Amino acid sequence: MTEKQHIMIKGVKEGLVFLLDDKCEFAVLLDELQYKLEKTHQQLLTGPLVHVHVKLGTRQLDEDDKERIKSVIRSQGNLMVQSIDSSAAAQDGIATPAGPHVITGMVRSGQTIEHDGDLLLAGDVNPGGTILCSGDIYVMGALRGVAHAGVNGRTDVIIAASLMRPTQLRIADIISRPPEEWMSGDAAMEFAYLYEGSMQIDKMTQLFRLRNNPIKV
Amino acid sequence: MGEAIVVTSGKGGVGKTTTSANLGTALALLGKKVCMVDTDIGLRNLDVVMGLENRIIYDLIDVAEGRCRLNQALIKDKRFDELYMLPAAQTKDKQDVSPEQVKDMILELKKDFDYVVIDCPAGIEHGFRNAIAGADRAIVVTTPENAAVRDADRVIGLLEKEQIASKIIINRIRQNMVKSGEMLDIDEICQVLAVDLLGIVPDDEKVIKAANSGEPTVMDPSSRAAIAYRNIARRILGDMVPLMLLDEKAGAFKRFRKFLGIG
Numbered sequence: 001m002t003e004k005q006h007i008m009i010k011g012v013k014e015g016l017v018f019l020l021d022d023k024c025e026f027a028v029l030l031d032e033l034q035y036k037l038e039k040t041h042q043q044l045l046t047g048p049l050v051h052v053h054v055k056l057g058t059r060q061l062d063e064d065d066k067e068r069i070k071s072v073i074r075s076q077g078n079l080m081v082q083s084i085d086s087s088a089a090a091q092d093g094i095a096t097p098a099g100p101h102v103i104t105g106m107v108r109s110g111q112t113i114e115h116d117g118d119l120l121l122a123g124d125v126n127p128g129g130t131i132l133c134s135g136d137i138y139v140m141g142a143l144r145g146v147a148h149a150g151v152n153g154r155t156d157v158i159i160a161a162s163l164m165r166p167t168q169l170r171i172a173d174i175i176s177r178p179p180e181e182w183m184s185g186d187a188a189m190e191f192a193y194l195y196e197g198s199m200q201i202d203k204m205t206q207l208f209r210l211r212n213n214p215i216k217v
Numbered sequence: 218m219g220e221a222i223v224v225t226s227g228k229g230g231v232g233k234t235t236t237s238a239n240l241g242t243a244l245a246l247l248g249k250k251v252c253m254v255d256t257d258i259g260l261r262n263l264d265v266v267m268g269l270e271n272r273i274i275y276d277l278i279d280v281a282e283g284r285c286r287l288n289q290a291l292i293k294d295k296r297f298d299e300l301y302m303l304p305a306a307q308t309k310d311k312q313d314v315s316p317e318q319v320k321d322m323i324l325e326l327k328k329d330f331d332y333v334v335i336d337c338p339a340g341i342e343h344g345f346r347n348a349i350a351g352a353d354r355a356i357v358v359t360t361p362e363n364a365a366v367r368d369a370d371r372v373i374g375l376l377e378k379e380q381i382a383s384k385i386i387i388n389r390i391r392q393n394m395v396k397s398g399e400m401l402d403i404d405e406i407c408q409v410l411a412v413d414l415l416g417i418v419p420d421d422e423k424v425i426k427a428a429n430s431g432e433p434t435v436m437d438p439s440s441r442a443a444i445a446y447r448n449i450a451r452r453i454l455g456d457m458v459p460l461m462l463l464d465e466k467a468g469a470f471k472r473f474r475k476f477l478g479i480g
Contacts (some may be wrong), residue, residue: 106411108374109367126370126409127363144409 006032009041015051015082018073022057023213026065033072037079047078054084061086100138107131107145127167136160146170160191160204174199219250221323221333222453223352223381227368229339231360232388235424235434237336238266239443240356242433243450245300249331252291253302256319256348257338261305268431269294269302278306280322281314287325296436301330311343316350323351332453341375349376355383356415361390361401370410384415386449391420392463416449418442419463 006021006029020029052073061069061084070081100118107113107121109128118135129145131137136157137149143161148170150157155172169176169192176192176199189204208214224237234257241253255263258278264270275290280303287303294300303322306313326333337348349355355376359369369385376383387406394400407414421442427434435443435450441461448458 106374108377109371111374124409124411128367128371142408 007036009036012053015053016079018052018054020054020056020059020069022059024216026059026061028216030068030072033069037073037076049078049080051082052079053082056084056086058087100136106141109145125166133157155194158191158193158207158210160189160207162189164190164192164201169199171199219327219330219332220354221327221335221352223335223337223349223355224358225337225345225348225355225372225376226339226358226365227341227372228359228365231358231365232418232424233339233358234262234266234336235428236356236358236386236388236418236446237263237334238428238433239435239446240450240453241300241302241332241334242267242294242297243435243447244332244334244453245294245297246435246447247450247454248298249454250299250329251301251332251334252326252330253300253334253336254323254326255303255305255336256344257336258305258309258311258314258344258347259307260338261307263302263336264292264304265431266428267294267302267433269304270431273304276304276306277319277322278309278313281318287322311338311347314347316346319347320351327351341372345372345375349379349381352381355381357383357385357410357412358388359385359406359410360388361395361403361406363401366401366406366409373410373412384413385410386416386418387414388418389420390417390463395463414460415452416445417461417463418445418449419461 006024008019010017010019054069066084069084073079073081100120101115102120102122103113104122106123107125107129109126112130112132113119113121114132116134119131119133120138120140121131122140124141125131125139125143125145125147127144131147132151133149134152134154135149137147137159139147139161142163142165144165144167146168147159147166149159150172153172157171159169159171166178169178171192171194174194174197190201191204191207192199192201193210194200224233224240226233237253241251245251253263254277255261256277264273269292272292275285277290279285280287280290291301291303294302323333323335335348335352338344357369357372359365373383387403390403391400395402403414403417419441421440423437423440424434424442427437434440435446437443445461448461451458
């Protein structure tokens with residue numbers, strides 16, 4: 001397997017902890033789990049009964065999917081699933097949306113676009129225009145107005161724009177006006193994100209460092 | 218059936234009334250039958266700029282309230298063959314007429330005229346809604362100032378909502394200030410507003426003089442603003458006219474006049 005591994009298996013005192021990636025597709029995860037148990041980690045399967053704790057990260061699963069994970073693990077005779085947990089941070093119940101919602105048009109002065117989830121705007125946001133979004137904001141055009149990502153308090157969201165000239169940027173409850181050092185001056189697409197509670201701007205090519213979910217071919 | 222064009226801007230003082238008066242006059246000079254409508258009730262100016270103040274008998278409110286017929290309230294400008302105006306009332310308020318009433322009047326005027334030029338009051342309240350009610354398209358006047366461009370953007374957004382297509386005129390451009398970077402340049406404004414540019418009008422002292430004497434600027438062909446307004450009128454008729462050269466060198470100006478055949 002050359003691609004990024006989605007499953008980490010750690011040994012702890014009371015047994016094994018399976019740390020499952022929370023960004024990838026669920027089906028990919030199941031396949032990898034099966035592959036790992038059958039092909040690469042056979043040594044786990046030969047031995048006494050082992051308790052397994054499954055950590056899902058921020059992924060929210062229903063009972064059926066939890067049962068599928070259990071059955072994959074249980075199919076190896078000596079593993080026993082003790083628990084399947086999601087981390088508390090995601091308990092607010094924000095479902096990961098399938099993709100950004102796409103809107104075409106200009107947001108002019110006095111106009112406000114609100115969206116729950118990620119938003120992609122093909123057009124400009126003019127001064128006096130506002131975008132409010134619970135997830136990421138991507139502006140395929142000039143962002144000259146106000147963009148507020150993570151209106152419900154998410155701090156892991158970004159605001160990206162082809163031309164970043166905002167009157168104001170907000171992520172969660174951090175408000176920031178563009179000081180001069182933000183302005184790269186060139187026409188590169190940029191994004192804003194929160195780093196240790198303060199707004200940072202970087203070129204779009206650096207986004208993968210923040211998100212760390214490579215494209216799977 | 219004619220076409221109704223509303224001249225609006227959002228911000229006050231950018232030259233809506235001047236533009237209305239000059240475009241109306243320029244279209245009349247080009248042989249069109251034109252009626253100008255002043256919807257700035259309570260603060261009427263179009264009649265003053267046109268020099269027709271002393272001829273008002275009935276106004277828009279009188280028509281709306283049925284005290285006279287529409288064509289009784291129309292004032293004919295005797296300097297031209299086919300130029301009329303419907304003045305606003307000075308004593309009443311914008312709330313005294315409804316958008317539907319204005320729309321009906323504009324519809325009736327469109328039957329008789331090639332162009333109905335509607336002068337819109339500043340702001341985006343009731344008066345604005347009155348003015349745009351019967352309009353087929355809009356001319357948004359702005360100046361190369363941030364505040365004016367913001368308001369123009371807001372107005373374009375509101376017009377889009379009503380599905381009225383708008384074009385912009387950038388008024389009162391001072392080329393030397395644009396060159397030194399103290400004034401927004403035309404490309405910058407067009408980029409932000411993202412609508413078609415109908416024309417540019419240089420800042421010209423003759424406009425003030427003309428407005429005070431009640432003679433629309435377009436009647437004086439030695440004025441640069443007059444040429445600009447004539448160009449815009451021709452573009453409204455669908456002619457392809459290149460943008461005016463703003464450099465104040467006599468050479469460029471003369472070439473331009475020659476191009477228009479009036480130099």
